[in-house]
Amino acid sequence: MRTITLGPSGTYSHRAASALSESVEFTESVTAIVEAVADGEYDRGVIPIENSIEGSVTESLDALADSDVAVVAEIITPIRHGLMAQSEDFDLVASHAQALAQCRSYLEEHHPDADLEAVASTARGVEHAREDSTVAAIAHPDNAGAELSVLAEDIQDQSSNATRFFAIADPQTRSIEGGNTSLIVYPNVDYPGLLLELLEPFADRDVNLSRLESRPSGERLGDYVFHIDVEAGLYEQRLQDALDEIEELASEGWVRRLGSYDTRHVVE
Numbered sequence: 480m481r482t483i484t485l486g487p488s489g490t491y492s493h494r495a496a497s498a499l500s501e502s503v504e505f506t507e508s509v510t511a512i513v514e515a516v517a518d519g520e521y522d523r524g525v526i527p528i529e530n531s532i533e534g535s536v537t538e539s540l541d542a543l544a545d546s547d548v549a550v551v552a553e554i555i556t557p558i559r560h561g562l563m564a565q566s567e568d569f570d571l572v573a574s575h576a577q578a579l580a581q582c583r584s585y586l587e588e589h590h591p592d593a594d595l596e597a598v599a600s601t602a603r604g605v606e607h608a609r610e611d612s613t614v615a616a617i618a619h620p621d622n623a624g625a626e627l628s629v630l631a632e633d634i635q636d637q638s639s640n641a642t643r644f645f646a647i648a649d650p651q652t653r654s655i656e657g658g659n660t661s662l663i664v665y666p667n668v669d670y671p672g673l674l675l676e677l678l679e680p681f682a683d684r685d686v687n688l689s690r691l692e693s694r695p696s697g698e699r700l701g702d703y704v705f706h707i708d709v710e711a712g713l714y715e716q717r718l719q720d721a722l723d724e725i726e727e728l729a730s731e732g733w734v735r736r737l738g739s740y741d742t743r744h745v746v747e
């Protein structure tokens with residue numbers, strides 16, 4: 480099974496993808512991952528969706544709304560960041576924007592004068608630190624190798640930091656089995672009470688929502704796409720009935736059933 484994720488080697492996405500597949504290849508953006516899977520170039524893609532400190536990875540949500548792929552698994556992994564550099568003498572910290580944000584308080588307290596640079600991934604930041612002694616990186620400490628020293632460990636602002644990833648695949652592989660389901664709803668209408676009406680079909684059938692996120696549709700200001708995760712499988716009649724109602728409410732737009740899946744917890 481050919482799997483693609485965010486690279487280079489050593490990213491947290493790589494760690495999550497390794498739990499699914501032995502053959503992992505890399506690209507530099509989550510949009511490129513989703514497109515490569517939608518185009519059939521890879522069997523699986525692994526993309527970050529949501530972090531317990533920083534919230535949604537918006538590029539991933541938008542890429543899912545723009546392409547036709549299935550979600551076939553959810554992977555949750557703890558994120559424990561290290562600060563690494565050639566020496567203590569650095570003046571710039573390079574990492575993925577999510578990782579910099581997850582360590583905001585630590586950086587303000589311990590390195591208030593350092594400049595911050597958002598790069599494509601945590602592992603890309605490590606490459607910069609290897610090439611330039613004035614750069615430190617925030618990444619998984621295993622990336623330090625022989626050239627870099629781990630100057631501090633567990634620098635994320637909450638010790639319980641965790642990121643949720645989706646494994647995506649060709650839409651034909653969409654499953655109705657699994658205890659959780661992800662949906663994207665674009666109503667393409669706007670009136671008082673619309674969101675209430677979209678949520679009632681779930682509440683009426685005792686389907687618990689685990690996430691609701693709105694993203695701009697890009698069509699016009701104030702127009703939204705809703706990303707909805709529920710604790711129920713598409714095999715369940717109550718979810719199918721709720722979706723029938725939601726499809727009617729969104730008849731001017733669209734409803735995408737990304738699939739039902741189970742959760743894997745990856746601790747190393």
Ligand SMILES: O=C(O)C(=O)C[C@]1(C(=O)O)C=C[C@@H](O)C=C1
Pocket residue numbers: 485489490491492493527530536558575577578599600601602642
């Ligand atoms: O840069 C990486 O290592 C990634 O895999 C990306 C990413 C993210 O986008 O959230 C994944 C997990 C962590 O939350 C930090 C960064």
